[in-house]
Amino acid sequence: MKIGKVLEGIEKLFFSDINDEKKQEKLKEKLLKKIEETKIEIKNSSTDEELRDLKAKLYILKKLLERV
Amino acid sequence: MLKKYYHYFFLLTLAVIVFYSSDFKVIIAGIAIFLVGMIFMEDGFKLFSGGVLERALHVSTDTVPKAVAIGIIATSIVQSSSLISIIIISFLSAELITLSGAIGVIFGSNIGSTTTAWIISSLGLEIDIATYAMPMIIFGAVFVFSDTKSYQGVGKILLGLGFVFLGIDYMKDGFEVLQGRFDLSKYALEGYLGVLVYISFGLIATVIMQSSAATMALIITALATNQIIFVNALELAIGANVGTTITAILGAISSNANGKRVALAHFIFNFTAAVVAVVFLYQLMDFTTFLASKIGIADHDYGMKLALFHTVFNTMGVLIISPFTKKFVKYLEMLFIEVNLYALKPLYLDNVVINVPDAAIESIKKETIHLYDSAIEAISHSMFLHRHAFIKNPDLVGAVKNSDMSIDADISKFYTDKVKTLYGEIIHYATLSQENMNEENQNRVYDLKLASREIVEAMKNMRDLQRNIFYYSKSKNSYIKEEYNNLRVYIAKTIDTIEKLKEHVDDLDVITSIELLKDGIKGLDSIKNSRIDTLIRENKIDSKMATSLINDSAFAYDVSQKLIQVATILWIKDKDIRTLGVQK
Numbered sequence: 151m152k153i154g155k156v157l158e159g160i161e162k163l164f165f166s167d168i169n170d171e172k173k174q175e176k177l178k179e180k181l182l183k184k185i186e187e188t189k190i191e192i193k194n195s196s197t198d199e200e201l202r203d204l205k206a207k208l209y210i211l212k213k214l215l216e217r218v
Numbered sequence: 219m220l221k222k223y224y225h226y227f228f229l230l231t232l233a234v235i236v237f238y239s240s241d242f243k244v245i246i247a248g249i250a251i252f253l254v255g256m257i258f259m260e261d262g263f264k265l266f267s268g269g270v271l272e273r274a275l276h277v278s279t280d281t282v283p284k285a286v287a288i289g290i291i292a293t294s295i296v297q298s299s300s301l302i303s304i305i306i307i308s309f310l311s312a313e314l315i316t317l318s319g320a321i322g323v324i325f326g327s328n329i330g331s332t333t334t335a336w337i338i339s340s341l342g343l344e345i346d347i348a349t350y351a352m353p354m355i356i357f358g359a360v361f362v363f364s365d366t367k368s369y370q371g372v373g374k375i376l377l378g379l380g381f382v383f384l385g386i387d388y389m390k391d392g393f394e395v396l397q398g399r400f401d402l403s404k405y406a407l408e409g410y411l412g413v414l415v416y417i418s419f420g421l422i423a424t425v426i427m428q429s430s431a432a433t434m435a436l437i438i439t440a441l442a443t444n445q446i447i448f449v450n451a452l453e454l455a456i457g458a459n460v461g462t463t464i465t466a467i468l469g470a471i472s473s474n475a476n477g478k479r480v481a482l483a484h485f486i487f488n489f490t491a492a493v494v495a496v497v498f499l500y501q502l503m504d505f506t507t508f509l510a511s512k513i514g515i516a517d518h519d520y521g522m523k524l525a526l527f528h529t530v531f532n533t534m535g536v537l538i539i540s541p542f543t544k545k546f547v548k549y550l551e552m553l554f555i556e557v558n559l560y561a562l563k564p565l566y567l568d569n570v571v572i573n574v575p576d577a578a579i580e581s582i583k584k585e586t587i588h589l590y591d592s593a594i595e596a597i598s599h600s601m602f603l604h605r606h607a608f609i610k611n612p613d614l615v616g617a618v619k620n621s622d623m624s625i626d627a628d629i630s631k632f633y634t635d636k637v638k639t640l641y642g643e644i645i646h647y648a649t650l651s652q653e654n655m656n657e658e659n660q661n662r663v664y665d666l667k668l669a670s671r672e673i674v675e676a677m678k679n680m681r682d683l684q685r686n687i688f689y690y691s692k693s694k695n696s697y698i699k700e701e702y703n704n705l706r707v708y709i710a711k712t713i714d715t716i717e718k719l720k721e722h723v724d725d726l727d728v729i730t731s732i733e734l735l736k737d738g739i740k741g742l743d744s745i746k747n748s749r750i751d752t753l754i755r756e757n758k759i760d761s762k763m764a765t766s767l768i769n770d771s772a773f774a775y776d777v778s779q780k781l782i783q784v785a786t787i788l789w790i791k792d793k794d795i796r797t798l799g800v801q802k
Contacts, residue, residue, distance in 0.1 A: 177794050217798050
């Protein structure tokens with residue numbers, strides 16, 4: 151039990167930053183992909199209401215990207 | 219049925235005794251006057267204390283020794299252990315004190331109630347207390363007619379004390395006259411037959427009179443006039459101590475689980491103390507005599523010695539039982555479980571999977587969704603809306619504004635009867651499951667607990683809002699009516715958006731919906747405030763309406779924010795995406 155905790159501590163100490171960084175990168179990629187998809191959806195939108203909603207969505211996605 | 223016949227039989231016996239024996243009539247009249255005095259004193263303390271007693275009991279019961287001490291002090295002052303029991307049971311039901319605190323107070327109350335014997339034996343017998351009784355009754359009656367409650371309280375206490383003293387004097391006179399006619403002490407019994415007979419007498423007398431203080435007064439006056447011998451007086455006192463708990467148990471039969479727990483705790487405590495006192499009766503009697511000589515009680519002053527015995531054996535009971543309070547509490551909680559037929563039962567909290575982190579987390583999440591769905595039902599009803607009428611309705615605004623305001627929903631009652639138990643079960647299960655989890659899983663469970671709390675808090679905020687929504691829906695002022703309708707729309711939109719986002723597969727779609735919703739309610743709130751300003755400036759709403767609206771806008775904003783927070787925790791699966799939305 152104690153050994154497990156020590157190993158967990160070592161892992162956190164040496165690898166957590168790398169893991170966190172990787173996760174953040176992955177999240178950024180996901181968001182960028184979503185932004186691109188939304189831009190395409192905006193181009194293809196047929197109604198004003200849909201266009202307004204998609205633009206709002208794009209704005210939020212960009213804001214989320216800033217938070218990452 | 220039996221109770222009715224028992225009552226008639228008792229009245230008939232009493233009538234026969236009073237009619238045929240003038241000596242017993244005086245003693246019985248003394249008991250009756252004493253009991254009336256006790257009732258007046260109890261009422262007087264209720265009026266006079268002005269909540270001080272309740273506050274003291276509330277803040278001083280966090281540890282058993284403190285609870286015992288406050289039980290002793292409170293009962294010594296008010297001279298009524300039943301009044302203390304009633305307050306304790308009501309506090310327990312309102313969850314203002316713990317069961318161990320309540321039991322502590324009951325322990326202390328037993329010791330405190332022995333002060334009655336001290337007062338009677340020290341004041342009642344040595345001096346002519348009837349001379350003090352009269353002025354007390356006169357001034358008590360004058361104060362009772364005062365306009366001020368605390369003066370009325372003082373009046374009732376004085377009246378009570380006056381009647382108690384007068385009652386004792388009557389009992390004493392009755393026994394003195396009786397002494398000349400015949401000698402009850404020839405029926406004195408020693409040994410274990412005496413124990414059995416006199417304990418039973420003490421018990422029955424207390425059950426009939428519903429007051430151990432009256433029994434003690436009777437015993438002390440009988441002892442002072444040598445109508446009973448000392449050892450039999452001790453046995454009667456032990457019987458009275460058990461008898462007083464029978465009264466409490468009879469009263470608790472129709473009470474809730476808390477009432478039953480306190481009554482049984484009282485009975486077990488007094489019964490155990492009585493058993494120990496009977497087993498070591500002669501040793502305790504010797505110890506009392508020894509202690510009496512040390513504290514300066516005269517050898518022939520049996521009244522004081524009885525009071526000392528009463529205190530010694532009740533204190534002994536506390537010392538024996540209080541170390542087992544924790545086990546005692548567990549046993550009582552298991553024995554009487556509050557059954558709420560309407561309470562929502564957990565559907566997913568399975569104890570088999572509590573040690574398997576992933577399964578436990580899934581169970582807690584599903585149960586929290588169950589809690590959320592029930593809360594949404596209650597919140598919708600509290601806004602006089604049916605969920606099917608506005609959720610996924612393209613004309614949500616119209617559906618809200620044209621809704622029938624006749625739904626009979628009390629969100630407070632809904633919370634107490636249905637949701638509270640489920641919330642408690644989730645928190646209990648979640649806390650136990652966290653023991654076997656790593657930090658990451660523990661954090662997830664923490665978030666789910668947070669979500670449960672936010673759901674309950676949202677319901678509580680709606681409680682305040684519901685009253686005004688209904689009140690202003692009937693208003694002739696169309697502006698305030700419109701504003702309250704907007705608040706309903708605002709919460710309904712939040713619920714509707716959350717219902718829709720449940721269908722998204724991609725977490726990024728969920729979080730964008732949530733963030734848009736957050737932005738929406740922020741905008742709405744600031745618009746609301748400036749609109750309120752305009753309405754006030756243009757004299758369209760009065761100041762009372764304005765304050766209600768400002769407060770209720772804040773409540774509505776809070777409800778929406780809490781629901782959004784819950785949605786973020788429950789419906790975003792990816793931890794990293796969720797972290798972008800959760801505000802710790």
